[in-house]
Amino acid sequence: MSVKLNALSSDSYIDFSNYRDQHFKGKCHEQEKLLESSHTLYVGNLSFYTTEEQVHELFSKSGDVKRIIIGLDKVKKTACGFCFVEYYTRADAEHAMRFINGTRLDDRMIRTDWDTGFKEGRQYGRGKSGGQVRDEYRQDYDPARGGYGKLAQQHRV
Amino acid sequence: MSRRRHSDSYDGGQDHKRRRTSEPAKIEDSLESLICNVGEKSKSSLESNLEGLAGVLEADLPNYKNKILRILCAVARLLPEKLTVYTTLVGLLNARNYNFGGEFVEAMIRQLKETLKNNLYNEAVYLVRFLSDLVNCHVIAAPSMVAMFENFVSVTQEEDVPQVRSDWFVYVVLSCLPWVGKELYEKKDVEMDRLLSQIEGYLKRRVKTHLPMLQVWTAEKPHPQEEYLDCLWAQIQKLKKDRWQERHILRPYIAFDSVLCEALQHNLPPFTPPGHMPDAQYPMPRVIFRMFDYTDAPEGPVMPGSHSVERFVIEENLHCIMKTHWRERRTCAAQLLSYPGKNKIPLNYHIVEVIFGELFQLPSAPHIEVMYTSLLIELCKLQPGSLPQVLAQATEMLYMRLDTMNTTCIDRLINWFSHHLSNFQFRWSWDDWADCLTVDLEKPKPKFVKEVLEKCMRLSYHQRIVDIVPPTFSALIPAEPIFIYRYADESASSLPGYAISITVGNAIKNRASNDEILTILKDMPNPNQDDDDDEGESFNPLKVEVFLQTLLHLAAKSFSHSFSALGKFHEILKNLTDSDEGKLHILKVVYEVWRNHPQMIAVLVDKMIRTQIVDCAAVANWLFSQDMAHEFTRLYIWEILHSTIRKMNKHVQKIQKELEEAKDKLEKQQHKRRDSGDDEDMEKNSEDEEGQLEEQIERLQEKVESAQSEQKNLFLVIFQRFIMLLTEHLVRCETGSVNVSTPWYKNCVERLQQIFLMHHVTIQQYMGTLENLLFTAELDHHILAVYQQFCALQL
Numbered sequence: 001m002s003v004k005l006n007a008l009s010s011d012s013y014i015d016f017s018n019y020r021d022q023h024f025k026g027k028c029h030e031q032e033k034l035l036e037s038s039h040t041l042y043v044g045n046l047s048f049y050t051t052e053e054q055v056h057e058l059f060s061k062s063g064d065v066k067r068i069i070i071g072l073d074k075v076k077k078t079a080c081g082f083c084f085v086e087y088y089t090r091a092d093a094e095h096a097m098r099f100i101n102g103t104r105l106d107d108r109m110i111r112t113d114w115d116t117g118f119k120e121g122r123q124y125g126r127g128k129s130g131g132q133v134r135d136e137y138r139q140d141y142d143p144a145r146g147g148y149g150k151l152a153q154q155h156r157v
Numbered sequence: 158m159s160r161r162r163h164s165d166s167y168d169g170g171q172d173h174k175r176r177r178t179s180e181p182a183k184i185e186d187s188l189e190s191l192i193c194n195v196g197e198k199s200k201s202s203l204e205s206n207l208e209g210l211a212g213v214l215e216a217d218l219p220n221y222k223n224k225i226l227r228i229l230c231a232v233a234r235l236l237p238e239k240l241t242v243y244t245t246l247v248g249l250l251n252a253r254n255y256n257f258g259g260e261f262v263e264a265m266i267r268q269l270k271e272t273l274k275n276n277l278y279n280e281a282v283y284l285v286r287f288l289s290d291l292v293n294c295h296v297i298a299a300p301s302m303v304a305m306f307e308n309f310v311s312v313t314q315e316e317d318v319p320q321v322r323s324d325w326f327v328y329v330v331l332s333c334l335p336w337v338g339k340e341l342y343e344k345k346d347v348e349m350d351r352l353l354s355q356i357e358g359y360l361k362r363r364v365k366t367h368l369p370m371l372q373v374w375t376a377e378k379p380h381p382q383e384e385y386l387d388c389l390w391a392q393i394q395k396l397k398k399d400r401w402q403e404r405h406i407l408r409p410y411i412a413f414d415s416v417l418c419e420a421l422q423h424n425l426p427p428f429t430p431p432g433h434m435p436d437a438q439y440p441m442p443r444v445i446f447r448m449f450d451y452t453d454a455p456e457g458p459v460m461p462g463s464h465s466v467e468r469f470v471i472e473e474n475l476h477c478i479m480k481t482h483w484r485e486r487r488t489c490a491a492q493l494l495s496y497p498g499k500n501k502i503p504l505n506y507h508i509v510e511v512i513f514g515e516l517f518q519l520p521s522a523p524h525i526e527v528m529y530t531s532l533l534i535e536l537c538k539l540q541p542g543s544l545p546q547v548l549a550q551a552t553e554m555l556y557m558r559l560d561t562m563n564t565t566c567i568d569r570l571i572n573w574f575s576h577h578l579s580n581f582q583f584r585w586s587w588d589d590w591a592d593c594l595t596v597d598l599e600k601p602k603p604k605f606v607k608e609v610l611e612k613c614m615r616l617s618y619h620q621r622i623v624d625i626v627p628p629t630f631s632a633l634i635p636a637e638p639i640f641i642y643r644y645a646d647e648s649a650s651s652l653p654g655y656a657i658s659i660t661v662g663n664a665i666k667n668r669a670s671n672d673e674i675l676t677i678l679k680d681m682p683n684p685n686q687d688d689d690d691d692e693g694e695s696f697n698p699l700k701v702e703v704f705l706q707t708l709l710h711l712a713a714k715s716f717s718h719s720f721s722a723l724g725k726f727h728e729i730l731k732n733l734t735d736s737d738e739g740k741l742h743i744l745k746v747v748y749e750v751w752r753n754h755p756q757m758i759a760v761l762v763d764k765m766i767r768t769q770i771v772d773c774a775a776v777a778n779w780l781f782s783q784d785m786a787h788e789f790t791r792l793y794i795w796e797i798l799h800s801t802i803r804k805m806n807k808h809v810q811k812i813q814k815e816l817e818e819a820k821d822k823l824e825k826q827q828h829k830r831r832d833s834g835d836d837e838d839m840e841k842n843s844e845d846e847e848g849q850l851e852e853q854i855e856r857l858q859e860k861v862e863s864a865q866s867e868q869k870n871l872f873l874v875i876f877q878r879f880i881m882l883l884t885e886h887l888v889r890c891e892t893g894s895v896n897v898s899t900p901w902y903k904n905c906v907e908r909l910q911q912i913f914l915m916h917h918v919t920i921q922q923y924m925g926t927l928e929n930l931l932f933t934a935e936l937d938h939h940i941l942a943v944y945q946q947f948c949a950l951q952l
Contacts, residue, residue: 004231005189005193005228005231005232005235006186006189007186007189007190007192007193007194008193008231008235008236008481010484010485010488011484011485012485013484013485013486014484051618051715052715052716052717053615053715053716053756053757054615054616054617054618056716056756056760057612057615057616057756058576058616061526061527061530061572061576062525062527064763064800068716068717069717070717095525095527095528098484098485098486098528098531099486099525099527099528099530099531100527100531103530103531103534103580104579104580105579105616106616106617107582
């Protein structure tokens with residue numbers, strides 16, 4: 001009896017993006033299947049100074065957080081502006097996608113996306129210099145993310 | 158629901174392609190889309206869109222009648238904010254096809270019966286309202302609608318039924334009258350008068366013990382928090398006095414009057430309300446939240462009065478829009494801001510009032526609280542020139558009235574305001590609130606500011622908070638969240654555990670094994686031990702103290718470091734906390750070292766419960782202990798307690814689910830065996846499997862009982878402690894002839910209420926025990942009143 005109207009059940013904030021992890025071991029549809037049932041979110045555009053405590057406080061607003069893994073520069077082993085937030089339930093993670101994604105943490109607009117789940121090694125940036133790829137090539141000056149992008153820094157020297 | 162990708166430009170993309178391949182599915186989708194989106198984003202008028210759609214659907218009836226019926230029934234239930242749009246559509250279809258009209262009415266009645274059977278009372282209201290508006294569209298004959306209302310109101314004559322049952326039937330009838338009162342009075346005024354008089358009699362004898370528990374403010378001024386039926390009754394009375402003239406509701410059917418009045422009407426079949434079933438879950442009573450009136454909107458249209466029917470309709474529609482669109486904040490905000498008729502009302506004020514009304518609703522908000530924060534941010538984005546000012550005005554008003562605001566609502570206000578500020582660089586005119594510095598810091602206003610600043614700090618960092626408030630506010634700034642280590646330096650060398658703390662610390666740093674560390678700890682003198690205690694088995698608090706302080710000190714850097722430490726030394730910790738005293742002491746130590754960092758205390762307690770280093774009852778006893786009395790009114794204490802209760806509840810639910818699944822498996826297995834025929838081997842295997850399952854079920858059954866017993870015990874501990882504390886206070890006040898109502902007392906009573914309200918579903922199971930053991934007639938009436946108000950919510 002409980003008729004659902006597809007036209008009314010739009011819930012687009014919990015869709016996953018076009019990003020696919022290139023290091024994922026498995027086929028594309030396998031990755032998508034994991035994303036559809038995942039309890040883990042990738043969180044991007046963090047300041048390098050944002051702490052685990054701040055992330056915990058914010059993301060606890062959508063449910064109990066199981067674990068937070070702060071993303072690290074592969075060389076320096078310091079925070080490099082992203083993290084993973086794992087929830088105990090899918091529903092809590094969905095609420096984060098609906099209500100925390102696209103709002104501010106540490107005065108920065110943060111972005112969340114579904115993640116296939118933390119595996120050892122995924123906490124490191126994949127850029128050549130050790131941080132995230134996006135910090136290799138960007139041209140703008142961002143004091144909370146090491147200043148200029150790595151390539152731009154080299155040119156300035 | 159299928160997953161759809163969308164572009165990387167992150168705003169929660171609203172465009173998506175359906176990956177449907179079948180033809181009928183495509184047509185169904187397209188019909189759904191046509192119907193659900195009628196009038197949206199169109200250059201033509203709503204009326205001409207409806208006319209066009211009616212034509213299309215009429216043509217589709219021969220092939221898709223059932224689909225169309227299904228869709229229209231669904232929009233009646235799921236899109237109540239567009240009620241009159243769809244009643245008009247049904248009216249037009251009925252005018253063109255009388256049989257279809259009849260079938261639609263029948264389908265609606267079937268749906269109404271189903272929703273009532275399934276405890277979907279809120280949706281049932283929308284269905285009845287839809288039917289009543291069909292009277293205006295000449296689909297349903299007025300006398301038959303009146304007959305249905307008469308049957309509903311006759312429920313008030315039933316005996317031995319919960320009051321919430323008859324409440325609902327009265328509510329349904331009254332809430333339809335803004336739409337159809339005029340028409341029904343024109344046709345059947347005698348019957349309607351009789352109906353209203355019956356309702357009046359019912360409302361007079363109705364019991365409202367529950368009311369104080371649901372009110373957001375205890376004060377009557379400036380706006381009384383009215384019981385919802387009382388408010389609606391006043392609104393209908395006023396509407397009747399105005400001769401049922403109602404000018405707010407959008408009525409597209411008026412434009413089609415010449416067509417519609419030619420249509421033949423249907424009679425509603427006689428509808429007997431289904432009888433009361435013991436497992437029925439009627440909606441809980443509510444309080445109408447008001448914070449604005451006509452004096453608050455400085456310019457522009459005037460806000461309709463609190464007893465005007467316009468106010469009711471506007472609030473209903475805004476609530477319905479949020480109910481439909483809460484998952485998509487941009488759509489929700491857009492829909493709220495494009496409310497039809499918005500030019501005649503101060504829409505921003507209505508929206509802010511309705512949102513805060515939901516946020517503060519007791520026992521709980523209809524949606525997760527963070528939704529309202531993100532919705533308000535979205536609204537500020539869409540109306541940057543007007544909405545932020547209304548929101549600031551609202552915040553100011555809420556601050557002014559903190560003294561009489563319910564503690565639970567203050568909690569939600571603290572969480573909302575701090576999170577909101579963190580999205581706007583913490584900009585606020587704190588100086589406007591300098592009055593809070595002149596009173597006792599335990600009073601609601603300074604307490605509120607203190608808690609807000611603490612939450613703001615958690616979302617940023619200590620220095621930030623120092624920077625954003627004027628220096629005069631320094632007393633309200635939270636402490637810097639640093640570890641307090643008892644054995645920090647040589648000044649502590651005279652303390653009994655100092656030497657061992659260094660040894661243990663080094664052992665941990667050098668990755669000593671658990672056994673090695675236990676050996677080191679064995680040498681710890683026990684301050685509790687009697688000299689003639691041979692076995693030396695009694696609990697040694699110093700062991701716990703030294704080990705845990707040292708461990709947590711080494712792991713103080715971050716949450717992850719501390720969790721890792723708890724995990725690595727889990728064995729030792731369990732060893733040290735084998736007794737209840739041990740568990741209590743571990744919590745004491747955690748508090749001592751991290752008392753400047755309540756957030757850390759909360760996450761450590763959470764982790765220790767989940768890894769069974771402490772149990773829930775230990776946490777409850779610790780929070781109520783004398784050592785924690787000075788923290789008793791701080792928000793983080795209650796967050797820890799409620800989180801602990803929730804974990805207990807989830808634990809019980811998890812095991813119950815495992816039990817159900819095992820039972821299902823057994824049933825399936827038994828069916829398989831019955832159907833498998835004569836194969837002896839298969840039969841034997843099956844029997845073995847069944848035997849194993851039966852064993853598993855027995856074990857799980859024991860587990861469930863044990864978990865439920867633990868859960869019941871947890872609530873008993875909590876309620877017992879409340880009763881002790883409150884009784885102490887009341888006796889002290891009585892003997893000293895002092896006024897009972899101190900800020901501490903108000904906080905404590907409302908915290909007790911909060912336990913009942915937040916966990917009412919679970920507590921219901923244990924009402925018998927609670928009444929027999931704790932909430933007996935001998936209890937002070939102040940405390941018993943809380944219990945009685947809670948019981949009244951369900952009656």
